Amino acid sequence: KAGVTQTPRYLIKTRGQQVTLSCSPISGHRSVSWYQQTPGQGLQFLFEYFSETQRNKGNFPGRFSGRQFSNSRSEMNVSTLELGDSALYLCASSLLSRGLIGNTEAFFGQGTRLTVV
Amino acid sequence: AQKITQTQPGMFVQEKEAVTLDCTYDTSDPSYGLFWYKQPSSGEMIFLIYQGSYDQQNATEGRYSLNFQKARKSANLVISASQLGDSAMYFCAMREGGGSQGNLIFGKGTKLSVKP
Numbered sequence: 361k362a363g364v365t366q367t368p369r370y371l372i373k374t375r376g377q378q379v380t381l382s383c384s385p386i387s388g389h390r391s392v393s394w395y396q397q398t399p400g401q402g403l404q405f406l407f408e409y410f411s412e413t414q415r416n417k418g419n420f421p422g423r424f425s426g427r428q429f430s431n432s433r434s435e436m437n438v439s440t441l442e443l444g445d446s447a448l449y450l451c452a453s454s455l456l457s458r459g460l461i462g463n464t465e466a467f468f469g470q471g472t473r474l475t476v477v
Numbered sequence: 478a479q480k481i482t483q484t485q486p487g488m489f490v491q492e493k494e495a496v497t498l499d500c501t502y503d504t505s506d507p508s509y510g511l512f513w514y515k516q517p518s519s520g521e522m523i524f525l526i527y528q529g530s531y532d533q534q535n536a537t538e539g540r541y542s543l544n545f546q547k548a549r550k551s552a553n554l555v556i557s558a559s560q561l562g563d564s565a566m567y568f569c570a571m572r573e574g575g576g577s578q579g580n581l582i583f584g585k586g587t588k589l590s591v592k593p
Contacts, residue, residue: 393580395581395583402583402584402586403568403570403581403583405580405581405582408580416580418580448520450522452522452581465512465524465527466572468514468522468523469521470520470521471520473520
């Protein structure tokens, strides 16, 4: 069974540009969450998608957005990049569904390391 | 207030010895799950072990066990017989309740170094 696949693995962008990151969850998983990891702030939740709907959102500016497709693949977009957006972006997929108590493990991809220069 | 607290920024352990990584949590939700993840230098978060708030027994997965003390709100990870490959960052995380609350809340992590 294939794991969570994130592309690209590494990315270098210039301030002001925009970037799109992709995440393919484990087959059958309908929940996809995105996290940002930086040395200063640690791991912070960005948003979660379930069945193409954003179900939960963290405390990030509107420059950060995402979407999920009917095949559960998800993309996140960051517009007008800032130096502080340099981070490891991790995607997690799980079977978690509405009504299920919150104890389903999440499987992570290897992440996309974004560097903004 | 932090929901997940890992008080040990770094830990050293001798190969083949056991080590305990501390984690305390804060929630008023009676239904929650506690997780431990390992993150090697490659960046991938590797799921290690899970403990549900209603589970009566401490979780175990191979060399990993979770010392769950609900009244103290602690969920310490015990790694037995440490191996050099265990050197990594370890994160404790919590997921609260059900319904639409799906995100994991992470601690700051503990860097474990295993010495030969």
